[in-house]
Amino acid sequence: MGSPSSRLDIDEQYRPWVDSGLEFLFAPGHAQAGIGTGRSASARQQQQYQPPQRPQMQQGGGMQQRPPYQQQNQAPSQQQAQPPVQQQVQQQAPPPRPQQAPQQGQRMQQPTAQQFSQQPVEAARAAHAQPPTKVQLPEPWNKFYQVISQRVSAPKVVCTYMELGFDLGGQSDPRRRSVLQNTLTHHLKWPPGTAAFWPMSAVVNGALQPNREMFWRGWEIWRTPYIAVFGDEALRVIHPDAQPGSTTYLYNDVTIFVVPPLAKLVTMLPHEQQFATEGLSAIRIS
Template sequence: MPEHLRPWLESGLEHVFHPGGPVAAEAVAATPAQALPLTPQPPAQSNHCPVPAQTSSVPEKAARQDRAVGASRPTPEAFREPTGSSSASAGPAFPEPWASYLKLVAPGHKMVWTYMELGLDLGGQKDERRRAVVANLIRHLRLPPRPVAFWPVAALQSGRLVPDRELFWRGWRLWKTPHVVCFGRDALRVILPEADPARSMHMLRDVMVHVLPSMGELVAMLPHEQQLAVSALANLRF
């Protein structure tokens, strides 16, 4: 027995682990000294580079596919208001009498109200019955201060009303109100000529157009009937 193994045997060592199985101390004694190194040896180096764990790319691919599908999905828009400048200073000045109408409208409104005869009321040909209807509706709806911008769809020129869709929307773009209240389908045909007249609401890209009875129809109603006719506006929140 090699002398360098004797202290292990005298300490009670009987077996040692060997890749081939347990062997007796006598077999250990017969094993060459270099077969049992006393100092730990570093693990053998592999000539192969470690392969990093691969993260599944399925969620990322699915996300890319979802984004691609979402980008190709069209956004439903019933109509679009005419494009143009977003402020009076960014485009041509309003012609008369539209420039005079504009001076009557202060900023900060939440809705635009319009009807075919509004050009008459703003042009000096006021009708007390229409004025009474408007006052009754605003009082009934309990609107906040300065809620409504009155902006016509037709201007009084040479004694007659001349509709102008582009000038209506150019004025609306100055305030960008989320709601336009259109009294009468004749006024609706001016601002949205392709709209379905049977519908009472039209959603555009930036504004909701509400269609109510015409001012002539409201004038013929009793005050409480006028209030019932505009009940859809009572649920609007600003």
């Protein structure tokens, strides 16, 4: 660029920049791009592209075929010049795994706490929605069943207490009946047929004799989800492993509610009886 003649070989599109003092032009990605290279970009493009020439006649009538122009020869080389990294990645990429469909009967969502607490209740109701048509029990338990089955058909609760063997055996006490009407019918408003009063004892030689096996055989007839027990003494008969002091127990998928014994309730006032049996209000009748 020091000689004035060097300006003669400058592309016209760069001449205004050279006159303004530009000496170098940085063109990344373009080999030999500059101002004083001795040939312009248009000249290089013209040199790279050469149109095909017509074939010349050879002696003897043959035609001499010239090789194609340079751009056609460069096309395969450009395809070969592609980096092989992308092709390798495409070949080595594993196929996407198919989504496994849920198997038949498989659960997708876990049950909530409320649904889990209702599972034993719903299972008991579904297992024995109706009592069996024929029940075989020894006496006097068979007689007890004949009396109870005439009053209820599909109870929701089985109620029991120590003196129930007396009441079903012909030695009933009207005070106990009054307590049950005041608490279950008037206060809790249980509809008729809600509870089946099944004993855990029977009169043998003039005295009550507890029988745990016969109580659970009677419960198997209806398989109610709830059992209401009046008194801890009656609870120890049907559930000997129960720890005293609690009012609710879970035994064999059955919820057992414990309230004071009837021998104590008959000595209370009506509002005291209702307060003492308030725990039975947690039983779901509907």
